[in-house]
Amino acid sequence: MPGVRTLDLASRIGPELIALRRELHQIPELGLELPLTQQAVLEALAGLDLEVTTGTGLSSVVAVLRGRGGDRSADRPVVLLRGDMDALPVTEDLPLDHVSRHPGLMHACGHDLHVAGLVGAARILHELRDDLEGDVVFMFQPGEEGPGGAEPMVREGLLEVAGRPVDAAYALHVYSSEHPLGTWFGRPGPLMAASDEVGVRVVGAGGHGSQPFRAKDPIPVACEIVLALQTMVTRAFDVFDPVVITVGKFAGGTKDNIIPDDAVFEATVRSLSEEARAQVSRRIEQVATGIAEAHGLAVEVTHLPGYPVTVNDPDEYAFAKATIVDLFGEGRYTHQRDPEMGSEDFSFVGQLVPSAYVNLSACPVEDHEHAPDNHSPRADFDDSVVPDGAALLAELALRRLADLSSRRRRP
Ligand SMILES: [Zn+2]
Numbered sequence: 250m251p252g253v254r255t256l257d258l259a260s261r262i263g264p265e266l267i268a269l270r271r272e273l274h275q276i277p278e279l280g281l282e283l284p285l286t287q288q289a290v291l292e293a294l295a296g297l298d299l300e301v302t303t304g305t306g307l308s309s310v311v312a313v314l315r316g317r318g319g320d321r322s323a324d325r326p327v328v329l330l331r332g333d334m335d336a337l338p339v340t341e342d343l344p345l346d347h348v349s350r351h352p353g354l355m356h357a358c359g360h361d362l363h364v365a366g367l368v369g370a371a372r373i374l375h376e377l378r379d380d381l382e383g384d385v386v387f388m389f390q391p392g393e394e395g396p397g398g399a400e401p402m403v404r405e406g407l408l409e410v411a412g413r414p415v416d417a418a419y420a421l422h423v424y425s426s427e428h429p430l431g432t433w434f435g436r437p438g439p440l441m442a443a444s445d446e447v448g449v450r451v452v453g454a455g456g457h458g459s460q461p462f463r464a465k466d467p468i469p470v471a472c473e474i475v476l477a478l479q480t481m482v483t484r485a486f487d488v489f490d491p492v493v494i495t496v497g498k499f500a501g502g503t504k505d506n507i508i509p510d511d512a513v514f515e516a517t518v519r520s521l522s523e524e525a526r527a528q529v530s531r532r533i534e535q536v537a538t539g540i541a542e543a544h545g546l547a548v549e550v551t552h553l554p555g556y557p558v559t560v561n562d563p564d565e566y567a568f569a570k571a572t573i574v575d576l577f578g579e580g581r582y583t584h585q586r587d588p589e590m591g592s593e594d595f596s597f598v599g600q601l602v603p604s605a606y607v608n609l610s611a612c613p614v615e616d617h618e619h620a621p622d623n624h625s626p627r628a629d630f631d632d633s634v635v636p637d638g639a640a641l642l643a644e645l646a647l648r649r650l651a652d653l654s655s656r657r658r659r660p
């Protein structure tokens with residue numbers, strides 16, 4: 250039976266992994282500096298034969314496990330497994346014994362389950378290291394919810410830490426709603442959007458509200474640009490390669506009878522391909538400049554690039570899905586029809602290494618349709634799925650390393 254050993258080991262250490270998750274749940278931390286979480290990870294990995302390093306510009310943890318199985322030639326494959334560690338500025342509203350002890354902070358996106366699952370994968374693979382035909386890099390990443398920890402970790406040498414480049418990478422995410430507990434879901438190709446920020450400042454000339462012809466009123470011009478952006482999205486982009494622009498902030502002026510000097514707005518821009526992403530930022534600039542000029546005003550457009558598109562490599566995804574079905578049965582997998590317009594900075598790894606990212610429902614209630622979503626103060630995650638997450642990550646590494654090393658042995 251495939252996967253029996255990983256499932257067995259996962260269920261044996263399950264209670265300890267769940268205890269670790271509950272410990273982490275009480276100490277949520279934000280952003281790139283997560284000292285308590287980092288400490289908990291280091292303690293959980295202590296005693297395992299791993300090469301552990303910590304980040305310089307952020308409190309990441311990277312651990313390398315050297316497999317002792319298969320051919321011992323120099324060109325041994327390397328697989329990366331990732332778990333993000335950060336929490337959110339949300340005040341927890343759940344009646345839990347292990348409720349957050351940090352006021353205003355909560356593991357509302359389930360990253361505490363990811364950390365516990367990745368620790369579990371490290372323990373399982375350590376136990377099975379005589380059969381591991383290559384090396385495994387464990388990536389414990391801060392800052393997924395912002396400002397982004399994956400990119401600095403890549404810059405600090407994550408993908409070369411084993412001495413050879415990473416051949417494939419895997420990650421998973423838990424969800425508190427939408428699917429029955431224990432359901433795995435995902436899709437090949439684009440899975441999550443690129444997320445960028447655009448700021449627009451329309452520069453006019455202030456004056457008296459009663460004499461607009463003597464001023465250059467930036468407010469109607471800014472309004473026109475906001476509406477024209479929506480028209481632009483529907484006319485300039487293929488509906489099958491969608492783009493979303495949402496202006497979430499709009500500001501200008503102080504009083505009804507004063508024309509201000511300028512008006513500003515900020516938009517989030519989502520796209521599902523690098524082509525659409527590049528095109529939308531050019532088009533925004535074009536529309537804003539053209540409209541402002543038509544009215545004799547100027548415009549300043551600033552682009553703040555965020556996370557790239559998260560794309561599941563078709564082969565890696567097919568492999569991950571087959572592994573899920575082998576371990577947990579066909580009934581626990583659901584195909585995800587559409588990508589999500591949310592974003593994820595594992596995409597910085599996915600841009601460089603063929604990778605697969607899968608989702609797992611940790612919804613604790615029967616009525617999954619109406620359960621509070623991730624990021625809600627009432628988002629609740631059933632941590633009984635943590636051992637399953639650990640088993641899947643471990644099995645992906647075991648199988649992929651065996652497969653890659655057998656391909657390399659062939660002439
Ligand atoms: Zn989140």
Ligand SMILES: [Zn+2]
Binds near residue numbers: 358359393422
């Ligand atoms: Zn998340």
